[in-house]
Amino acid sequence: MSHHLDSPASRRDSRLNVTDLYVFDGDSGTVFAMVTNTSLAGDARTPGFHPEGRYEFRIHPALVPVEQVVYRFCFGAPDPAGTQRYTVHRIVGEDAANDSATGQQVAEGTTGTPTEAPGLRAWAGESADPFYLDLGHLGHLLDGLQNHHEIDLGDWTPGQAKSTFTGSRVNTIVLEVPTSDEVLTDGRHVGVWAATKLATDAGGWHQTNRTAIPMMWPIFHALGGDDGSPEYLRDTVGQPADDRDTIGPRIAEIVAAAAAPSGVADPEVYGRKVAEQLTPDLLPYRIGSPAGFTFAEFNGRALSDNAPEVMYGLVTNSARETGLKAVDAAETRQDKFPYIVPSA
Numbered sequence: 001m002s003h004h005l006d007s008p009a010s011r012r013d014s015r016l017n018v019t020d021l022y023v024f025d026g027d028s029g030t031v032f033a034m035v036t037n038t039s040l041a042g043d044a045r046t047p048g049f050h051p052e053g054r055y056e057f058r059i060h061p062a063l064v065p066v067e068q069v070v071y072r073f074c075f076g077a078p079d080p081a082g083t084q085r086y087t088v089h090r091i092v093g094e095d096a097a098n099d100s101a102t103g104q105q106v107a108e109g110t111t112g113t114p115t116e117a118p119g120l121r122a123w124a125g126e127s128a129d130p131f132y133l134d135l136g137h138l139g140h141l142l143d144g145l146q147n148h149h150e151i152d153l154g155d156w157t158p159g160q161a162k163s164t165f166t167g168s169r170v171n172t173i174v175l176e177v178p179t180s181d182e183v184l185t186d187g188r189h190v191g192v193w194a195a196t197k198l199a200t201d202a203g204g205w206h207q208t209n210r211t212a213i214p215m216m217w218p219i220f221h222a223l224g225g226d227d228g229s230p231e232y233l234r235d236t237v238g239q240p241a242d243d244r245d246t247i248g249p250r251i252a253e254i255v256a257a258a259a260a261p262s263g264v265a266d267p268e269v270y271g272r273k274v275a276e277q278l279t280p281d282l283l284p285y286r287i288g289s290p291a292g293f294t295f296a297e298f299n300g301r302a303l304s305d306n307a308p309e310v311m312y313g314l315v316t317n318s319a320r321e322t323g324l325k326a327v328d329a330a331e332t333r334q335d336k337f338p339y340i341v342p343s344a
Contacts, residue, residue, distance in 0.1 A: 024291030161323025191282030
């Protein structure tokens with residue numbers, strides 16, 4: 001989980017809280033997986049998906065500044081058993097950035113059941129959370145990173161790491177699009193982000209959360225735990241095309257301070273370089289290739305990737321073990337569609 005309960009709107013309704021995005025090659029095409037509504041919200045959690053919200057995969061072919069393809073999931077009210085009907089619309093071209101555009105309905109289904117439609121398949125429902133991280137470790141790192149002082153792990157060691165997310169449940173949306181798609185063709189580079197939106201009283205749509213590159217939000221947005229600042233709220237409703245100007249300077253400053261103890265020749269230059277790599281906040285992926293969010297390359301994100309360890313190393317310019325491995329969350333994923341493990 002790259003962040004949770006990010007914005008005031010998502011804190012009020014956990015169903016709108018998008019926590020992670022995964023993009024990888026499945027057995028019949030490109031898989032987009034959006035994780036929402038963590039059980040770690042506790043009593044604040046409302047089961048299911050918001051019937052007045054939108055859940056969107058927003059895709060930038062060739063990493064263009066503005067999205068050109070959107071897959072939008074909309075859910076109906078739950079029945080007495082908690083099951084929800086949903087529709088999937090595809091919006092392309094200039095309409096993709098227009099909230100009033102409806103596009104073409106390409107699928108419909110029921111939560112908890114795989115849906116096969118011409119040219120794609122979908123699944124939505126409650127599942128195990130594939131993310132793994134010790135939040136105690138993260139707390140130590142954030143204190144050093146965001147307050148610009150040396151990171152002190154206290155008595156924490158990698159050997160004692162335990163994933164806070166073991167046993168947690170989330171709502172997950174999985175979409176698989178074949179590489180024969182006219183836009184998402186084999187070999188093409190794309191940038192992807194996920195967003196949730198809520199209908200407003202005025203008749204429009206308010207963006208409540210967004211995510212793409214993992215760990216961006218806890219490290220660079222919720223500074224000092226303050227997720228009510230004007231900057232934070234701006235970033236929540238912002239667009240990737242604006243990130244380099246709005247978030248970039250903050251990233252460069254935090255990274256420069258964090259990397260200085262590593263002995264890097266020029267921390268400020270390194271900070272700017274990392275800021276350029278992380279903005280715009282889009283998860284890059286080459287269609288049809290093995291996904292991997294690694295030290296060597298950001299190329300989508302597989303369910304097993306240790307994204308926190310990669311981001312910690314990038315930000316500090318040094319090795320930062322999380323003490324956890326992919327095997328520690330092996331029970332949360334599977335090789336066949338929908339790739340995550342549905343709740344019993």
